[in-house]
Amino acid sequence: MVFVAALAACALASSAAAQTQTNAPGVPAAPKSPAAVSLSASRVRKFKAVDADNHTILLNRPRVITLVVGTSEDSQDGARAAGKAMYPLQGRPDFQLIVVVDLRDSIATWAPSIVTGQMRSNLDEEAVELKPYFLKNGNKGDPRKSLVVIPDFKGTICPQLGWTESSDDLRGILFGTDGREIERWDKIDDMAKLQTDVRTDQAKAAAVAKTQGSKLIQPPAPHPPLLPPILVTDPN
Secondary structure, three states: OHHHHHHHHHHHHHHHHHHHHHHOOOOOOOOOOHHHHHHHHOOOOOOEEEOOOOOEEEOOOOOOEEEEEEEOHHHHHHHHHHHHHOHHHOOOOOEEEEEEEEOOOOHHHHOHHHHHHHHHHHHHHHHHHHHHHHHHOOOOOOHHHHOEEEEEOOOOOOHHHOOOOOOOOOEEEEEOOOOOEEEEEOOOOOHHHHHHHHHHHHHHHHHHHHHHOOOOOOOOOOOOOOOOOOOOOOOO
């Protein structure tokens, strides 16, 4: 009975409100505040995918420069060359490299577990090669934990990145520290220029962070030189 009474009360209230709106002069709707419009426009789309280690990865993680390299079976040599070009930047807290392997039209879709197993094995070997670069950048962590390869068997991530069709060319997207795309390559064939472009964007991000007092992750500072040894001379 209480529920029925509540429904009746709501109906009466709605009828009274409708009558009031009919008799009252029209009132224009309040415009959206500029702050609300700005907030909506400033939202950054997040791209997530599952990597070969079965970890959910955010491809455009904030506070770092992220290079996403898109490769296929026909461009894997180029992907390896691009990866090596990024070796000097690996281990820095302001950079991450993600490789997306487009396998939508590949025989690899028949045995995904075997393919991902081979990817993990390759990453284990690459981690050994990367260790000196990590140490040079002041990072004593395990490089293997920073290596990310995403196999796209069913087209769950490539189309989201704008790669609607498979390609024989090596492709790439550079995301800034705010998670927004700042550069895109439909064909990567100059690895030296690729490294230069990434370094340039890193320097810009660091300069902005320093100027604005931001909490963006800064690249590690070089170790200060050791003081010269103190020489003790014998007065005699």
